[in-house]
Amino acid sequence: MGSSMLTATIAVPANREQPPAFEVGRQMINEIIDVDLFAFDDPESQLEELVEDFDPAVHLDADGLPTLEITRKTGLQIIDALEEALNSSETNTITIAGYLLHISGGLSGGDASTEAADAIWNAYYLPETVLQAMGFIRDYSKPLSRTNGNPGETTDTDIVDAIALGLGTKPEWSGADELEWIANAIGFVRPHPGDRDPREYHEEFIEQHDFDPIQDNFLTGYVSKYDDEGDEG
Numbered sequence: 020m021g022s023s024m025l026t027a028t029i030a031v032p033a034n035r036e037q038p039p040a041f042e043v044g045r046q047m048i049n050e051i052i053d054v055d056l057f058a059f060d061d062p063e064s065q066l067e068e069l070v071e072d073f074d075p076a077v078h079l080d081a082d083g084l085p086t087l088e089i090t091r092k093t094g095l096q097i098i099d100a101l102e103e104a105l106n107s108s109e110t111n112t113i114t115i116a117g118y119l120l121h122i123s124g125g126l127s128g129g130d131a132s133t134e135a136a137d138a139i140w141n142a143y144y145l146p147e148t149v150l151q152a153m154g155f156i157r158d159y160s161k162p163l164s165r166t167n168g169n170p171g172e173t174t175d176t177d178i179v180d181a182i183a184l185g186l187g188t189k190p191e192w193s194g195a196d197e198l199e200w201i202a203n204a205i206g207f208v209r210p211h212p213g214d215r216d217p218r219e220y221h222e223e224f225i226e227q228h229d230f231d232p233i234q235d236n237f238l239t240g241y242v243s244k245y246d247d248e249g250d251e252g
Contacts, residue, residue: 025132027139029101030118030159032171037154041102044145044153048094054085056146057094069093069141097145098153100138109135117163117174118156173207217245 031039059065062085067073070093078089085093104110110123123135142150147157151168161167164176181204186197202213210223221242225231232238 025124025136027123027132027136028120028159029105029139029142030120030156031154032156032163032169033114033117033119034172035119035154039102039105039154041098041153044098044149045095047146047149047152048091048098051091051094051146051149052087054087054090056148057085057090058144058146059085065144066093069096069144094145094149097138097141100134101142104135104138107135109133110139118159120159175208178204178208217243221245 062083063075063079066078066085066089070078070089078086080086104123105121110121113120113122121139123133123139142155143157147168150157151170156163156168158167162176163169163174164180166176166180182201185200185204186192189197199213202211205212210220210227212220221232233242
């Protein structure tokens, strides 16, 4: 049977200054009392791969769920293996879309996958709250934001969410007030747009992004016309 190359990946916010908080994860595992928090969809076969000398009669309860003792033990082993993997030469990193991705290669069949790849894949059995507490983002296909478990610096997506919530949950709009707090929200991730010379702001945007928004079919509709003195036309 042939094997195809797969990639094991786990992500943290790229602007995170501290390494993953593995010790926090271990403490949380030791305090867990609900085995359903783990992402075991087939506990017997999955634990058979993770637990040495696995015995269903000992390690599973009458409902086929892993016992609390073996669940905690396995969780700690997963964290230990993940920490070792991310510090090993089998794992590389790449920064993209606000994420720092830890990557290791592995094969889809046989015993040829790297230990680091196995450790990363196994990490997704951990409860999502534990992964987040250690600093990992489970679903890195989504934009980095608070809605996706990012506790760090405010992102563009956070600002869009904040503006949408602010407008959508306010029964009445007064106009000037909304413009002011929208400008203040934008100021978290862009130069504050209030009390600025329009031409200067436009040029600063071009310099910051190396891109002129009037060249884009979508953004050009949001660039106000202004005269040479910088007043709106």
